[in-house]
Amino acid sequence: MREDTRSRIQEVALELFTEQGYEATSLREIAEELGVTKAAVYYHFKTKDEIVASLAELWAAEMDGLLSWVRSQPKTAPMRRELLLRYAAKLREPRYVGIARFLERNQTALRHHPRIFRMREVLVELVGEMSEPGMSTTTRVSRFMALYTLHAGKWVAGDGPLAEQDLAEASIEVALGLLEP
Amino acid sequence: MREDTRSRIQEVALELFTEQGYEATSLREIAEELGVTKAAVYYHFKTKDEIVASLAELWAAEMDGLLSWVRSQPKTAPMRRELLLRYAAKLREPRYVGIARFLERNQTALRHHPRIFRMREVLVELVGEMSEPGMSTTTRVSRFMALYTLHAGKWVAGDGPLAEQDLAEASIEVALGLLEP
DNA sequence: GTCTATAATCCGATAGAC
DNA sequence: GTCTATCGGATTATAGAC
Numbered sequence: 001m002r003e004d005t006r007s008r009i010q011e012v013a014l015e016l017f018t019e020q021g022y023e024a025t026s027l028r029e030i031a032e033e034l035g036v037t038k039a040a041v042y043y044h045f046k047t048k049d050e051i052v053a054s055l056a057e058l059w060a061a062e063m064d065g066l067l068s069w070v071r072s073q074p075k076t077a078p079m080r081r082e083l084l085l086r087y088a089a090k091l092r093e094p095r096y097v098g099i100a101r102f103l104e105r106n107q108t109a110l111r112h113h114p115r116i117f118r119m120r121e122v123l124v125e126l127v128g129e130m131s132e133p134g135m136s137t138t139t140r141v142s143r144f145m146a147l148y149t150l151h152a153g154k155w156v157a158g159d160g161p162l163a164e165q166d167l168a169e170a171s172i173e174v175a176l177g178l179l180e181p
Numbered sequence: 182m183r184e185d186t187r188s189r190i191q192e193v194a195l196e197l198f199t200e201q202g203y204e205a206t207s208l209r210e211i212a213e214e215l216g217v218t219k220a221a222v223y224y225h226f227k228t229k230d231e232i233v234a235s236l237a238e239l240w241a242a243e244m245d246g247l248l249s250w251v252r253s254q255p256k257t258a259p260m261r262r263e264l265l266l267r268y269a270a271k272l273r274e275p276r277y278v279g280i281a282r283f284l285e286r287n288q289t290a291l292r293h294h295p296r297i298f299r300m301r302e303v304l305v306e307l308v309g310e311m312s313e314p315g316m317s318t319t320t321r322v323s324r325f326m327a328l329y330t331l332h333a334g335k336w337v338a339g340d341g342p343l344a345e346q347d348l349a350e351a352s353i354e355v356a357l358g359l360l361e362p
Numbered sequence: 363g364t365c366t367a368t369a370a371t372c373c374g375a376t377a378g379a380c
Numbered sequence: 381g382t383c384t385a386t387c388g389g390a391t392t393a394t395a396g397a398c
Binding site for chain 1: 199201202203204205286287288289290293301302304305308317318319321322323325326329330333334336337339341343347348350351352354355358359
Binding site: 207208209219220223227228229 | 390391392393394395
């Protein structure tokens with residue numbers, strides 16, 4: 001009942017990249033964790049970068065979808081609220097929670113990786129779509145932090161006992177509060 | 182008018198670690214940037230880790246100071262406001278802005294570094310000191326994000342033209358807003 | 363304090379057998 | 381698809397001359 005090796009490589013790589021960082025994780029570690037050799041990994045991915053690209057791809061598609069949706073919408077307060085809720089929902093989808101954590105934690109190491117670079121841009125563009133002419137810097141920061149809270153809110157827990165579900169809901173509440181003037 | 186080599190190593194290392202990430206930066210690069218050899222660097226620092234430790238040390242001392250101050254204070258709203266302003270002021274001191282950025286960007290790579298004072302942990306402890314019994318999760322997230330906004334607020338700019346001074350003031354304003362219930 | 367030289371190890375990546 | 385074996389180069393770190 002085993003999955004195909006390619007998927008298992010992605011799975012293990014995602015975990016190790018997230019836990020240790022991209023640069024600190026070698027293909028040898030990934031291979032050993034899987035019980036295969038480095039050469040086997042290279043059969044499925046031509047380079048280490050390609051593993052990252054394959055991980056970022058699904059997320060990139062989601063973000064492009066969200067971006068084109070928001071561009072078809074009028075720039076109103078209800079739209080901003082809806083955008084925030086959609087973004088929060090994406091972040092909580094099981095297949096994306098791991099990828100989101102991986103991207104959050106490897107921004108610096110991968111900042112010159114074209115697909116990762118795009119992720120940062122998307123956030124900035126989303127804030128751009130939430131902008132209005134003559135908006136104050138404070139409002140701009142506030143709207144940026146509204147989206148960012150959906151990422152950072154879960155870091156409150158530390159290694160404490162706060163329930164995940166509870167934290168996610170609280171983060172959305174705080175984020176919504178940041179959208180109001 | 183040159184500084185001593187030890188300080189220059191710290192200076193260059195801080196810049197490269199921040200720009201490229203800790204793991205992606207080699208001692209060869211640091212040495213070359215300084216116009217000396219690797220061996221010269223090793224005379225001043227026994228290991229690569231030790232450079233990081235020396236960088237984190239000043240910041241750790243500042244944070245310990247802030248923590249012990251806050252623990253001597255009553256848990257009131259004015260105290261929380263004062264804590265936030267003090268934290269913001271530290272982050273803006275010229276000798277700490279670089280170190281703060283370095284720590285922000287290398288959380289994952291250095292998360293198993295024993296001597297690193299983890300910024301996330303400090304934030305969690307500071308938030309703990311801002312806690313009250315029976316506080317809702319939403320309030321807790323809100324207070325965490327208040328402090329975190331002081332870090333993340335400056336990321337709004339992307340590569341855009343927003344003035345640094347303007348951003349810093351706006352971040353403080355948003356952060357103060359997050360302290361109010 | 364800084365150098366040259368080098369040890370020992372690990373890396374990403376490839377060739378070619380099976 | 382996975383293997384063994386290896387290449388070429390980079391890495392951290394050390395020894396010892398000056």
